[in-house]
Amino acid sequence: MNSTASASASVRETTTPAARVVDAAKVYGSGDTEVRALDGVSVDFRAGRFTAIMGPSGSGKSTLMHCAAGLDPLTSGAAYIGDTELSSLDDRRLTLLRRDRVGFVFQAFNLLPTLTVAENITLPMDLAGARGDAEWIDALVDVVGLGDRLHHRPAELSGGQQQRVAVARAFASRPDVVFADEPTGNLDSRSGEEVLGLLGRAVRQMDRTVVMVTHDPVAAAHADEVVFLADGRLVDRMPAPTADRVLDRMKAFDAAGGLRRAVRS
Template identity: 65%
Template sequence: MSTAVSTSTTGGSGERTAVAARARKVVKAFGTGDTRVVALDEVDVDIERGQFTAIMGPSGSGKSTLMHCLAGLDTVTSGQIWLDETEITTLKDKKLTRLRRDRVGFIFQAFNLIPTLDALENITLPMAIAGRKPDREWLDRIVATVGLADRLHHRPAQLSGGQQQRVAVARALASRPEIIFGDEPTGNLDSRAGAEVLGFLRQSVDELGRTIVMVTHDPIAASYADRVLFLADGRIVDEMADPTTDKVIERMRTLSVEDTSRTEAAGSEQ
């Protein structure tokens, strides 16, 4: 059974909803017939605006697939997904590409920086491609938040891994997207650099009002979030508010035991 959270709607005011993104009965399947694999199984979920949400689950649980579908990076087999009040599951490719460019930010495990551009050029590249000038006041605030003021004219090869990921975080924030998705954003970093990046993400929510969704396997990373969604077998099976590292570790341990039990039960039925 999927977990659903109540949705606030705009009514007639024209104001943004309290929900940045939502999914209803989303199914994502790969293959057909005997080879069909269901990665997401009728998922219902709301992502609250101005909050930091982490998505966790055992390997193969569907957590990255869910993020990719919510972000419009992958199509769904059935069901609906909205970004604010825009249903993205019905958009044509051109409009979906424009929506991702203008309203969504991305932070990936690989920093995805252009090696021939300096930090500032990498940060502002998406806006340059879109033909928009950055808001200088906002850009200065982002640079200060992630601590890059003295590294703006360094190229990626001149930066540490943690600094490169800070550039990636600043790039995701610079265009003021409605929602930012991170796929294991600290996966390539040591613990100290990872903690720095997670601190910046937390700060961007608390001080800059951003909305962040992060897929992670790391209980320490998840403890920076306001809320953790737990997936198993393509379904949201639990959620946790105000997570701590120890609480997340314990819940993941029970999920692994439940996953093993389901696998063994399925094997005995064959």
């Protein structure tokens, strides 16, 4: 690594996390029907990094993402985007924060069928009456490989191409962090690899931050780090993950979960 790259990496490591939660709890229901989806989770998502969230079904991984992104309020604890504590914001300011500082990619592409690719990419800024950075948008279009599809509509694109449009839209306003919830869930393996690759390039070539929920060890291996949840709690972190190491960790969770179920019964 050259000195410039080393300095850049050092700056990233010491800056405020792009997003974090502290003692996060999320409770649904009450009494006999109470479910603690998050149970005292504290985790930071570092700027300039690609982090995957994994765990067994019902572990709280999607709940963690939704609360960290300000889509769902915590029952207790705190969630931050940069230095901004989300519960301190009224509805209007929270909406503005999500619009200006947070990007989203979901399993469903959520493109407007009557708009072109170019119009879908810039839609959030157009709705806000904001002028996008043309040079940045051009760079994004180049990264996602859609330069020859800008005037097409979603119905004229493959599923993988539609998700690439959704990824470009998520990054278009240069948000502090992009949250991706199972972004390859509706794609075949080849298209999924393409989408994961461009998420990685956005982080490493464009200095973006991505937090991705996934159940797929192969997808998680594209990340710089994996955080693992079980029963609503943070139980492990794995830097430099590989698909095999992640799969082994998930198998251990399955075995432990089976043991807990047997004890309870």
